[in-house]
Amino acid sequence: MRDAIILLTIMLLVGCGGSSSKKPPQVVNSAPQLTLESTYTAQSGAILTIEHQVADPENDTVSLTWSNDINQVTITQSTLAITSVQLPTVTTETTLTLTLTARDDKNATTSQDVTVTIKPKSAQVTFDLLDAYSAKENSYFELTTQIEANHVISDISWQLDEPLNADVNVQNSLNGTLATSSLTLLTPDVTQTQSFNAIISVTANGQLSQKHTRITINPDTSDFLSISLPERYVVDEGKDASISVTINSSDSQSEIKWRWHNSEIALTGDDSKTVSFNAPQVESDQTLILEVSVTSANQTHIAEIPVTIKDVTVYSNISLAANRTLAVKGHIVFVDVITENPEQISSIDWTVNNLTEQDYSAKDHRLNITVPEVSNGFFIDLDAQATLTLTNGSQQNLTQSIRVLNPYTLDTELNIGHNIDRPLPVYNGETGNFTLRVSNAYDLIDSVAIDLPFTVTPFTTKNAELINNTIQLTLLSDNITTEAETTLQVTAFVGDYQVNDYFKLRLKPSHFTIYPGLTEQFYAGSQITLFNQIYHDDTLREETAQWQTHTSIGDIVQSDSGEFSYASSPSFHGEISLNASFNQNESPTQSDKLINMYRTLRIDKDDISCSVSGRSTVCVYDGRTIRFTLDTAQLRQIKLNDEVACLLTQNSAVECIGNSANPIVSDTPTLSGEIERLNMVGNNAACVQFKNAQWQCWGQNAANTTSLTNAFSHVYTITQHKQNTCLVADGFLHCFNQVGEQSFNDLTGFIKDIEIKNNGLCYQYTHQKTSSWQCPSELK
Known part of the structure; x- marks a missing residue:
């Protein structure tokens, strides 16, 4: 028996190949x-x-x-x-x-x-333009489209296939965010029906938006007709419905007939482009076929549309609504289940992506959300999903999205006051009401407040509130005595954060404004005519200001004709502050003028320098001393350019020394009349102003300079820098190029002082109490 078992074991081993030395094949891993x-x-x-x-x-x-x-x-x-x-x-x-x-x-x-x-984001432009048009060959075709954008439209253009460009006329009418564009073209000759492309391009807020249409040209000998219907139409039972057919035909008259297939639902307007009907009650969704037949241009076309009448369940519609769809950390956010029949809901299960269950809770039909802070990316989207089980056992899944913003994006999202580009005027004793628009995401704002951190002027009213998605400001002060500019801070509170924006305020004592002229320099003992102009709400008026000094130095003199002048003290040198005031209808206003009186003075200009010391005036040009022939003891003003010095005496005598080849020196004219001021205009021209405010100029381009002064009621000073001749005229700065065309002007404020600094023309405003200078790049 033992031998039989051994023999059987040997046979099994041989049959199974138990002693074989073959290795299994190697498995090669493949990439996903x-x-x-x-x-x-x-x-x-x-x-x-x-x-x-x-x-x-x-x-x-x-x-x-x-x-x-x-x-x-x-x-x-x-x-x-x-x-x-x-x-x-x-x-x-x-x-x-x-x-x-x-x-x-x-x-x-x-x-x-x-x-x-x-x-880039488009300017959100909408066009009232069809997708296709038809026209006959060799005839004038015209289409007009209405355009609306979210930003101001700056340009409209058309791009046409080459065969349409033979005779084209485009008329555009731009009106802010609304525009109209009319395209008229002569259609080309065709031997068979052809379609061409037309693309309208609209630029708004620097962004380009386009709309494409096709213009189909038919041979003059052929009639054409095409009709179209929507792909399908769905209406709830018991609701009114209307369907329109679109017709393109060479014939303006069309015969139209609507009819149902296998239905007796009454149709209204069955012979017009738009047919109407009332959807009957149905036991289940029912789809019918509505047919329209159009006969025009010796042709008849038929189109059909499937109309589905929906069986409305007895259950009321259910939806979700959030109290806000934009939020930041700190906002109270909740989502409500909205229905006319709350009893139809047996249970609600809530989930919110990107949040843990500790960040939201539900009570009754409301979900309360704890808004997280966003530190990475511009925002995160929270999707609150409600799984509703109804009393009939069915379920509905509804989702409400809430976008949570990173607080660093709030400045851009809100963009408060983008409609304000000039200082806001606040008049003494008058309530100023202003509207600051919020460009986007205005419902993020919980509340607003304002402050005037840089002014000591008290305000009795200083309010800000949110009204109709705008910020309405109200400001009132009875303590504005002099014109000044200050800063208004507007704070928008947004959840746990706040956004600050700053705007300029122009405080004005009245609607009348006095321009007293520029800061000037005269020799001690001069009597200086005081020119001034009065504006009412930026309109020049024929009124006269009253002048007085802030000190007892010198006297204010009024002539028989009512003109004012300042008679300075010959023994005093330094700054003198004069005050001009005006009062009409109990609306007082005033303005100050500064005059620098000198007895000792040194001026250096490249090749020439002059010094005044008491009664002695000495100039050095190209290293040699030169003297005026006039009696400098009667000095009134001295002015220099790079190589010329000019002197004006108290008795209206003018003398210029320095480079004898310079036209200021070589062409000094005979000047007759009482001269008030001396003015150097660049390096090659000079002017004087007489007591009657008229100017006389000589030197290079003198005639053109004089003609520029005639364009204004009053010119206070003339300056030349590079290619620009600039005048402080009627209180504001106006610059002109070499051919007399205006190249720059600044109507922001009256000019107090003007100088060439750092190779550019710079100036100060009278309403600014600091010494800040305006140096526009256009004048460098």
Whole structure:
């Protein structure tokens, strides 16, 4: 028996090959396989959703990673089947390359690039333009489109296929955010029906938006007719419905007939382009066929549309509504279940993505959310999903989205007061009401407040409130005695954060404003005529101010004709502050003028320098001393340019020394009359102003300079810098080029002082109490 068992064992081993030395075949691991689109186009700041499929030949576990070549790209959601990408905000078209890498648990990888073209946000332009038009050959065709944008429209243009460009006329009417564009063209000759492209382009807020249409041209010998209906129409039982047919025909008259297939529902307007009917009650959803027959241009066309009448359940509609859809940390946010029949809901289960269950709670039909802080990316989206079980056992899934913003984006999102580009005027004793618009996301704001942190002027009323998505400001002060400029701070409280914006306020004692002239310099003992002008709400008036000094030095003198002058003291040198005042209808206003009186003075200008010391005046030009022939003891003013010095005496005598070849020296004219002021205009011209305020100029381009002064009621000073001749005229700065065309002006405020600084023309305003200088780039 033992031998039989041994023999059987040997036979089994031989049959199974138990002693074979062959090795099992080696298994080669294959990399995962990716399937996804390689190119996308998306808007600036949007969330792009990319669908992809991953397969591994060995069914290994696969992980996915993304990389990109641009900063500010955030992956907001990523699974094996879908990825959501937060795109950056761009102002020009930008190309983004995303790389998806799949790796199995044996470290085999596969990568694929995705190219995303990011388009800047459009200006949200809508066009009243059809997708297609028809016309006959060799005839004038005209279409007009109405355009509306969210921003001011700055340009409209058309792009046509070449055959349409033979005779084209475009008329555009721009009116802020609304516009009309009319296109008229002569259609080309065709031997058969042809279609051509027409594209209208609209620029608003620097962004381009386009709308495409097709113009079909038919031979003159052929009639044409085309009709179209919507693909389908759905209406609830018991509701009124209307359907329209679109007709393109060479004949302006069309015969129209609507009818049902296998239905007796009454039709209203069955012989017009739009037919109406009332959907009857149905026991279940019912789809009928509605037919329209159109006869025109010796042709008859028939079109059909399926009309579905929905059986409305006895259950009321259910929806979700959030008290706010934009939020930041600190906002109270809740989502309500909205229904006319709350009893139809037996239970509600809530979930919110990106939050834990500790961050939200539900009571009755309301979900309360604790808004998180966003520190990465521009925002996160919270989707509150309600799974509702109804009393009939059915379920509904509803979702309400709330976008939570990063607080650093609030300035851009709100953009408070973008409609304010000039100082806000506040008049003494008058309530000033102003509107600050909020460009976007205005419902983020909980409350607003204002402050005047840089003014000591007390205000009896200083309010800000939110009304109709705008910030309404109210300001009142009875303590504005002199014109001044200050800063208004507007604070918007947004959840746990606040946004501050700043605006300029122009405080005015009345609607009348006095311009007293520029800061001037005279020799001690001069009697100086005081020129001034009075404005009422920026309109020049024929009124006269009263003058007085702030000190007892010198005297204010009024002539028989009512003109004022200041008689300075010959023994005093330094600053003298004069005050001009005006009072009409118990509305007083005043303004100050500064005069620098000198007895000792030194002026240097490149090749020439002059010094005044008591009764002695000495100039040095090119290293040699030269003297005036006039009696400098009667000095009134001395002015220099780079190589010429001119002196004005108390008895209206003028003398210029320095470079004898300079036209200021060589062409000094005979000057007759009482001269008030001396003015150097650049390096080659000079002017004097007489007591009657008229100017006389000599030297280079003197006639053109004099003609510029005649364009204004009063010119206070003339300055030349590079190619510009600039006048302080009627209180404001006006600059002109070499051919007399205005190249620059500033109507922001009256000019107090003007100088050439750092190779540019700079000036100060009278309403600014600080010594800040305006140096516009246009005058450098």
